[in-house]
Amino acid sequence: MTTYTAPIRDIRYVLEHVTPLRELTALPAFAHAEPDLVAGLLEEVGRFSAQAIAPTNRDGDQHGATLDGDRVVLPDSFKKVYDQYVEAGWGTLQHPTEFGGGGFPLTVANAAKETINSANLAFSLGPLLTTGAVYLLTHHGSAEQQQTYLPKMVTGEWAGTMNLTEPQAGSDVGAVTTRAVPADDGSYRITGQKIYITFGEHELTENIVHLVLARLPDAPPGTKGISLFLVPKFLVNDDGSLGERNDVSVVSLEHKLGIHASPTCVMAYGEDGEGAVGYLVGEPHTGMRGMFTMMNDARLGVGIQGLAIAERAYQQALAYAQERRQGRGPTSAPGEQAPIIEHADVRRMLLTMKANIEAMRALCYANAHALDLAHGADDPVVREQQQKLADLLTPLSKAWCTDLGVELTSLAVQVHGGMGYVEETGVAQHFRDARIAPIYEGTNGIQALDLVGRKLPYDGGAYVKGVLGEIRDTVDALPEELGTVAVNLGDALDALQEATDWIFAQRETPNEVFAGATPYLRMFATVVGGWLLARGAVSASAAIASGDTGTFDAEFLQAKLTTTRFFAEQVLPTVRGLQPSVTAGSRDLYALTPALLAP
Incomplete structure (x- = not known):
């Protein structure tokens, strides 16, 4: 059983009674996000996630991402559903209206993202990074950079990536050595390698906008010497059309435990010449400030992934427990096998999953709700207090929800018994896919x-x-x-x-x-x-x-x-x-x- 049903009723309950959407729609910035509109939106994204995206999950796991020369090839099903995703505008929900976004609260957008993540975690990672890149450029990009890149990134026609670490650096980002040398035209030439770049190369979109940490020639050591650069896969002409291919290439793909269809790339910048063309984002030596803007958005997004994969695994375990007959239940007649959901320990596992999932959902939505108030409230004191709450909840959302994502998908395997360890049931994939989330984004x-x-x-x-x-x-x-x-x-x-x-x-x-x-x-x-x-x-x-x-x-x-x-x-x-x-x-x-x- 590999189907998925979006838990819209529980999502709506949280939005009404735990993190009240009415508190957000009372603000001018979100006045258009009326309850009936949001309810219809969530029903539709739930249907899309279940019917269009979810069927690609098994295909992605079995076929994965492959490297063909300098091309990353994804399963055919991914391109079809990604085009549908862009056409429906699901990536635009939270982004500013001036760049083609819907201007909805992050709380609503993240509820929609939960269903997409549950449907196919590997697929969802591409949009996650693009959303973070849009957020970064909205806060730190120049007006020219925003006008050039954001309209296409908001729609999802162009993708975005985060390029932080290198082989010698790991989590110590201050140890990166990628270099950026000023050019005569105001741009920079970027040289170096980056590792673990999610969706660093693919053909789902026309262009990929890489956000790259690098050092200027006069940079001081450590994180204080890091600058941030925008490095597009294809250079963009003055009229907005795509120009020549930049000196950016994929060197290899990592062979991973899970999320097989999410290409995790080793990227090379400037291997074929003087360097890849890049553009400084923000001021020199302030790269970590910009990157943390993107990373904090991604950390909450990753917490939602832990919630989402646990929900998907729970649904599968619940269905299996109702179908599988083994042993005598508390009310079974002699010689009659009962569905295993009648056994107390199976009930314990299912209730453990359900109760934790509902708590995780409430936490992640409360985190987004605080961010919405921090950005949209009229009172500066409220904004300050809500930003502190969001800052406090973000490490909880990221760490607790991803740890539980692993623990609860493991419980789903346990509910299946020996069949859970057999790949044909599909539940083992959720366990494998979940394991990366406690590691990335810090x-x-x-x-x-x-x-x-x-x-x-x-x-x-x-x-x-x-x-x-x-x-x-x-x-x-x-x-x-x-x-x-x-x-x-x-x-x-x-x-x-x-x-x-x-x-x-x-x-x-x-x-x-x-x-x-x-x-x-x-x-x-x-x-x-x-x-x-x-x-x-x-x-x-x-x-x-x-x-x-x-x-x-x-x-x-x-x-x-x-x-x-x-x-x-x-x-x-x-x-x-x-x-x-x-x-x-x-x-x-x-x-x-x-x-x-x-x-």
């Missing part, structure tokens, strides 16, 4: 360091204290029927508060903090996920009590209460268990020499 360990090193200290710690206070207010206001949620969320919040206090007390010994940063991020994200589920459950409980369920039936709302209780009783208790890992410090991490670590 490994999850880096996200944890960012959380404790940069985000917690906002306002001397006062900001995070305020967020934890909001969670406490929710706990204190939970109705009686959510009493177990209040107890477990309250205890998890206590543990998180104690761990947070310990971190602030250790600020003079940062390595002690860094040693526990990853379990701390897990604690924080799990508490936030439980908090957001609780907020949704309060709305569900009130709707049931009043009899005014709106567009959601009472059975669906009761299911919301059940998944929230399950998360509170089965997932939130792990927060307390993680606390000792946070506060253990670094002593034992460094107690063994490499020789003692060896067998």
Whole structure:
């Protein structure tokens, strides 16, 4: 079973009751995003994802991307569906109207992206990078660069890429050596190699706009000496038409565990002459500022990928559990085999997936909602506070959701039993595809360091204290029927508060903090996920009590209460268990020499 159904009902519930879209449509920038319009849009993108994109997922995994000389060849199905994607305008949703975008809130655009990611994760990576490139040029590109490149990139007729690292650099971007030499005409000549470039070469689009980190001849060492350059695959003439091919080429493709149809390229710049033609974006030596604009957008996008692949795997596991008969169920007659969904442990796995997926969805949408308010609110104080919230939630969205993407797709394999390990069922592909997400756009360990090193200290710690206070207010206001949620969320919040206090007390010994940063991020994200589920459950409980369920039936709302209780009783208790890992410090991490670590 490899079909997919977009979870539009749950998406709409989050947009109405957890991250209220009405808060955004009250702003002039998003006034056009009326509920009926958004509902119709989501229904249509869900249909497109399920019917047009999802059938290409297996084809992409089996045939993958291949290198034919200097051409990257993708499965035929990809070109057809990509053209449909561009024609429908799905890539334009969040982008500025002056460049042909829809001007919709990021919250709405990301809901649409979730369905596309679930349908085919490998396919979705190309649009993800193009979206980030548009975002970067919108904020840092010159007026000429924006007018030349953005209209075609917004529609998806041209693609964009992110070129950061090199073989010797890895995550240490400050070690890059690609060079940029000024030319007489104001452009630059770029020479060097970049690795791990997603969709660095393909023929889905007419042109590819590479955003490349490089060093000017007078650049200081480290990240302070990095500049950002726009390097198109084809040069663009003054009239907007495409000119000659730039000195940019693909050297090889990586052979990967998963996402086989997403070409991960080694790119060469300037191998055939004096260098590839590039154009400086922003000021010299400020490249990391621009690239982080793109990377932060991509980090939330990658978090959504973790959510999306888990949703796809969950749907497949749920269908299999209803079809597969094995063993006697609790109400089966003697000698009668029951569907495995009747077995308690299978139910546990399915509810674990469902509850975590709903928490992940709420977190990623809350992250986007904060960004929308940060960009669109009239009050500068609101903008500032919402930007801080978005900054705090981004490492949680990226790391927690991608870690869970791996864990939950693994559970989907487990639900299938031995058949899950057999490729013909298709569920193993989701597990393989999910594994890259905790690594790219800054490994999850880096996200944890960012959380404790940069985000917690906002306002001397006062900001995070305020967020934890909001969670406490929710706990204190939970109705009686959510009493177990209040107890477990309250205890998890206590543990998180104690761990947070310990971190602030250790600020003079940062390595002690860094040693526990990853379990701390897990604690924080799990508490936030439980908090957001609780907020949704309060709305569900009130709707049931009043009899005014709106567009959601009472059975669906009761299911919301059940998944929230399950998360509170089965997932939130792990927060307390993680606390000792946070506060253990670094002593034992460094107690063994490499020789003692060896067998």
